[in-house]
Amino acid sequence: MPITIPGAERSLTGPDNAVPAFMFDMLSAWGFRAITLAFRTGVLAALAEEELTAEQVAGKTGLDPRGTAFLLDCLDCVGYVRATGDRYVVTDTTRELLPMISVGIPYFEKIVFTDWANLEGRLRGELTLPFGPDQPRTPRWLAKEWRVFQDGMVALTNMNVDEILERVPVPDPSGHLLDLGGGYGLYSIALCRRYPQLRATVFEIPEMRRLAERAIAENGMTDRIDFRAGDFFTDDLGSTSMALLFNVIHSKSAAQNRELVARTAAALRPGGSLVLLDQFPAPELGPIGRSFGAMMALSMFNSVGQQTYPLDEVRDWLTDAGLVEVEFQPVRSAPGNGLFLARKPGR
Structure with missing residues (x-):
């Protein structure tokens, strides 16, 4: 403002x-x-x-x-x-914002107004969630507002995708990218467009198949990006030269995240990279960025019983999974967001 x-x-x-x-x-x-x-x-x-x-x-x-x-x-x-x-x-700034975030307005309204109407009840323990903190949320429960959520992710992607492309290293430009919880697959599409020999798999819940495959087709990527429905806690993740975990960990418990990072690291080929994007309540992101991360923690507690995580805790998950050269970078185009870059030893 x-x-x-x-x-x-x-x-x-x-x-x-x-x-x-x-x-x-x-x-x-x-x-x-x-x-x-x-x-x-x-x-x-x-x-x-x-x-x-x-x-x-x-x-x-x-x-x-x-x-x-x-x-x-x-x-x-x-x-x-x-x-x-x-x-x-x-104004000129508003004109630039319109195509970027218009699709996400219902999501932004939901998390600020609709969801937070329940916040006092959640804080007082008068309202409970229909699942435990370490239980996966069922697609049926998520599907009620899944499209609104994914459209919000589109708006956020539009804000930061150019910066992400500049910051994300691709160890093998002719290799394979595994996009865990990738939604519409927009980051995979952008990376495959930049690296013409790269192939990708968007790994998501079955309810996302139609929306993701349509986005992939509209961008002319059906021959290079496939959609795989499944559960990344139980299904075989295969083998990949690069993996994305974008906007996933704030919806999972610490125990789930530790397991997920370990499973993702195991799927990497020697020399492969894991890139993790999320919101963090970290002073390293500056006062505005830290405020976004802190507000997001309260929002996730309210809506799904989870939180955003301190940088040191996330760094421990990555190093305990055997990854090296762990590096954190703020994402300036999306306050509160940051990237962890890590590599699997070998090659």
Whole structure:
């Protein structure tokens, strides 16, 4: 929310913005709700096409004209649109964001508003989850909102995929990539596009087959990327020169993650690499990044009984699995995210 605080209002935050600013936090919550609503109702998409009045926006979106005017004024305040007289248009930054994150808006609304409506009950122990912390969640339970979740992952992938491609080493450009919990397979698609001889397998629950295979086909990768349905705790993972564990560990217990990392390491060929992407409540990610990681931990506790993990704990899983050259790198394009890179000895 790009608001510059003038001198007259800095007393609200104390010297050097060093104390909690309750009213600013309330403003941020209101702002996020207004922004996601503007994405979901098509307000921002309409203003990306042309400069419009509030009444014209209301006509295009079917919203109340008076309420639309108030919404647009809020969006102008937080920097998502720019007002000139009685007409509005999206800012350049918003125009760039629209294709990246529009698909994920229902997911972002769900984790912030819908899911957290249950948070007090979870903290008080009045609401319980339909599974134990070390039990796999059944596809039937997940399937209720699985598409919303995966669309959120698409939006997050759109934000960081270019940086990921630059940071992820591919030990054998003509080898095989195993994408565990790979969703639509977007990272596999991007890596195979960059490395024309690379082949990949997206390993996911059966309910993802139709969506993943459609994405693979739409990107012209059916001859190089296959989908495999299964359980990566019990099924044979085969042999691969490279494995991705992206956005998986925060939905699993520590014991499950230790086992999963060990099984993945065992599937690597000598010299192969494991790349792990997740959110971390780590000071190394800076104050904003650490805040995202901490909020994600609370969110995962609330929704699936799990958490984000300290860097040292994840590093121990990797080294205990026999991997070497373990390295952590912050992902700057997605605050709170970081990459662990590790290699299997040999060759």
